[in-house]
Each structure stands twice: as structure tokens, then as C-alpha cells.
Amino acid sequence: MEFPIGLEQQVILAVNVTLALVLSSIIGMNRDRFNKSAGLRTHMLTGTGACVFTILSMYAFPGSETSRVAANIVTGIGFLGGGIIIQKKNGALDVTTAAGVWATAAIGMAAGVGAWFLACYVTLAVWVTLAILKRVKSNGNEQEMPEILHAPPTIIPSRLDASPLFAARHKTANS
Template sequence: MLGNGEMVARLVLAGLMGSVIGFERERLQWAAGLRTHMLVCVGACLAMLVSAFGFSDMLGHKDVVLDPSRVAAQVVSGIGFLGAGTILLRGEVVKGLTTAASLWAVAAIGLAIGGGLYVAAIAATVIVVAILAGVKPIEESWRDRMQSRALHLTVKAGSLSIDTLQEVTGERASRVRQFVVRPGDNEGLEEVTIAFVRLPQASIDAVAERLKGNPAVIKVRTGSEM
């Protein structure tokens, strides 16, 4: 059986580890921020302490068999309900998955501290913070490169062909996924949509500038694929 001082120390450490991760979420003003992560970590730690040591006085009784992992195991499944509350659907975009995952990770860290696995808990905290804060710029850069983008042109009818587009885009022509021509609102004009894949915004802007220099192009707009 642990002493009271050791139990309090584990709970305090759990709160500290939860605050480190929660601060990163609080900085981005997510609903599950500093206090939520601290509470989850401390609560998970307490559940582990209860699971491992809370029923020790019952083990001496005849025919009493206890599984010390049963209470702690419920944290892993139960945290899913709290995580689901942080996930929102905004239009067609799902938000909050990363925060839900951080809550799940914080619960696991609390369980580790409650079980006395201090090195594992501290290492996991450092890794989680590195993932949340350090990997995000890399993820955004990669997403920016992989995102599908489009140019919307208003041109004189029959003036823009695939061959003309290849001359303008050069080596970027291999990134063209769609080339759609529709009749324009005004007679003698056409609306052209050119969809690119895996092309950064800077390259799209360069293509747009070159197209603006073509006398047959009336208007150039950049935006999402239609």
C-alpha cells in the first residue's frame, strides 16, 4: 500500500503533466483547454490509484479475487465520451479530432503516473507536446502542397486550348487534373476552370500571372475547385 505522501505526489505530477499539454490546446483557444486536460489527467491518475490500491483490504478475505486493472480499464473506454464532445462538424469539415486525441493521451499519461511509471509518463508528455506544437507547421506545409486548387478564367471563345495551357504552365502541366470549358454569360466568351493537384499556392499564383499576360484572357480568379 502506498503512503499518503506518495499518492499526493502522483496526483500533483499528473496535474502538472496535464497542464503542459493543456496549455498548448489553450493557446489555440480550443474548448478542451488547460483545466480540462489537467482534470482528465488527475482523474485518470486517481482511477489508477483506486484500481491498484483501493481494494487491498479486501484481498485477505476468503474467496475474494480482484482484478486490479478493471477500474483503470474503464478510463480508456470512458474518455471517448468526453473526447466526442470536443469534435464538431462545421459545414463539411470535422474539427476537434486532435484535441480529442490529446485528451485520450492525457488520460493514458494519468494512468501511467498512477501506476508509478514516471519516466514513461514524462516521456509521453514531451512527445505529445512535440507532436501538437512541432508537427503542426510541417502538417500545414504538406497539406498546402497536396491541396487541390483551381484557376477560373474568363477568355475569348476558342482562344485557350490544352496546347496553350501547356506552354503557359511549362513543367507544371503534369499537375493539371481537369480542364473544363463552359460557355460564358456573354456571347463570344468562355469560362474555363483549370484544376491542379499537389501544387503550392505560390506556383498557382505564378501561372495566374502568366495567364493575365495573355491578350485572350479577360479575367483570372484563383480559388477552390468547382
């Protein structure tokens, strides 16, 4: 069985996978830095795997429901996250790391559909959450947040519609 798209398009898809790998490593390096249970390799594999599953759902199985694959990626990552969380008498540990793995899968999925800007933006947002906000609440003592973090958003899209992305991908896959 031959892959339904040509080599040139597959090279572009390989760039999407590489982007997912690189962006996922940014989140993973942060978790490694703090010696968390899921670090660099886990995040890289999660983001890359989510990217490849997303690509396969769009190109290898034309006509099937891509949303089913997306839903199952989220379910699988939830299972992985559940394994990362450690229960203790006084609470749970590594919940933030599990959430980071979940967000890394979303970054991989965004890269998989070719939403490069979105994937980069979410990586930045997750990194800020993990790296900068870690300093805001340190050792259970809340500190004043930097003024820039209080700034309201200036642009709020009234509607996000991803259907043109999927329509373009299916048109390419079915051509």
C-alpha cells in the same frame, strides 16, 4: 473505513497525482494557446482524474481486477472526446484536441502506477506532436519535415512488461 495504506505511502501517491497534474497542464497549455474547446483545465482534470482512479484501483480495492478500471477510464475518456469533436459539413473539428485528452488520460494513468519516466516521455512525445508537427502541416499545405523527425529510433524494446510494476504495487497494498 480507513485507506489500506499508511500516510507515508499516501504522500508518495500524492506526488504521483501532482506529477499527473503538472504533465497534463503542459498539454492543456498547448491546446489553450490555440483556443481549442478543451484547454488547460480540461486536460489537468482528465490527467489527474485518470491518475486517481488508477491509484484507487490498485490500493482501495485489493483483489479486484485493476484492468477493469483502466478499461473504463479509456471508455469514459472516449465519451468525453466524442463530446469535444465538432461535426461540420466539410469534416470534423477538434479531433486532435480529443486525441490529446485521450493521451492525457494515459499520462495520468502512467503517473498513477508510478511510471514517472514513461509519463514524462509520453508528455514530451504528445507535446512534440502538437507543437512542432503543427508547423509541419500548416493551413493544409504540407511542408518538409525537419531532418531530425526523419531519424529512425535507435532503441526498440523487444518486449514491454508492466507486470513488475503491478506486482510491486499490490505487494505494497496488501502488506
